[in-house]
Amino acid sequence: MRIDVLTLFPEAFENIFASSIIQRAQQKHLLEIVLTNIRDFARDNYRSVDDKPYGGGPGMVMMCQPIFDGLEYVEAAAPTKGRRILLTPQGEPFNQSLACELAGEQRLILIAGHYEGFDERIRMGLQPLEVSIGDYVLSGGEIPAMVVVDAVTRLLPGALGDEESTEEESFSSGLLEYPQYTRPQNFRGLEVPEVLLSGHHERIQEWRTQQAKERTRLRRPDLLAEQSIDKQE
Numbered sequence: 286m287r288i289d290v291l292t293l294f295p296e297a298f299e300n301i302f303a304s305s306i307i308q309r310a311q312q313k314h315l316l317e318i319v320l321t322n323i324r325d326f327a328r329d330n331y332r333s334v335d336d337k338p339y340g341g342g343p344g345m346v347m348m349c350q351p352i353f354d355g356l357e358y359v360e361a362a363a364p365t366k367g368r369r370i371l372l373t374p375q376g377e378p379f380n381q382s383l384a385c386e387l388a389g390e391q392r393l394i395l396i397a398g399h400y401e402g403f404d405e406r407i408r409m410g411l412q413p414l415e416v417s418i419g420d421y422v423l424s425g426g427e428i429p430a431m432v433v434v435d436a437v438t439r440l441l442p443g444a445l446g447d448e449e450s451t452e453e454e455s456f457s458s459g460l461l462e463y464p465q466y467t468r469p470q471n472f473r474g475l476e477v478p479e480v481l482l483s484g485h486h487e488r489i490q491e492w493r494t495q496q497a498k499e500r501t502r503l504r505r506p507d508l509l510a511e512q513s514i515d516k517q518e
């Protein structure tokens with residue numbers, strides 16, 4: 286998979302992309318990440334990428350030209366047609382099922398913004414998939430882009446080592462994950478549940494399923510509602 290990121294702060298990605306699963310996926314040639322600076326496509330002497338909003342109001346808006354030119358340059362840099370993704374609080378909620386969908390793509394092109402947001406004609410002209418990582422406002426689209434890259438990369442076949450698995454984790458079954466324990470058996474008086482020490486795999490699996498349902502019912506009843514809706518469909 287190739288992931289292009291159009292951003293004003295390519296340096297912000299270096300550490301994240303040089304660590305753990307994302308770095309290993311690149312070393313295994315499962316993933317190629319290309320960072321492109323939107324400001325490299327600014328045309329005026331001040332290398333402007335933002336300007337005042339028409340109609341007045343606070344803050345600045347990302348201009349069309351540097352983003353259009355940047356995207357067209359990046360798209361021409363490799364034959365595979367990429368899925369254009371705009372990170373914005375106005376986008377569809379990012380979740381595990383969207384991560385799975387995107388992990389099936391050959392190429393993603395992520396556009397990370399700043400300031401008050403994007404000139405509307407960027408949406409109209411580029412028709413990107415708009416994605417939000419949550420109902421809050423960040424100072425930039427860089428962290429949302431990192432979230433998408435991380436969630437997608439670990440779903441790429443071969444990205445996770447054997448000891449790691451996406452099978453039983455939260456949301457893979459539509460439920461929150463069951464409680465996990467490791468050594469020591471007793472920590473400051475807190476014991477590991479007997480069933481997990483029993484070696485009785487069926488009873489352990491029953492307990493884990495029951496715990497996952499209970500935890501989801503208590504913490505995220507919306508997920509259970511979603512599940513029943515999915516079942517009806």
Ligand code: 4FV
Nearest residue numbers: 373398399417418422423425429
């Ligand atoms: C955001 C989000 C987000 C808004 C203006 C960056 C900021 C500036 N992106 N999910 N939440 N973006 O807050 O994706 O462009």
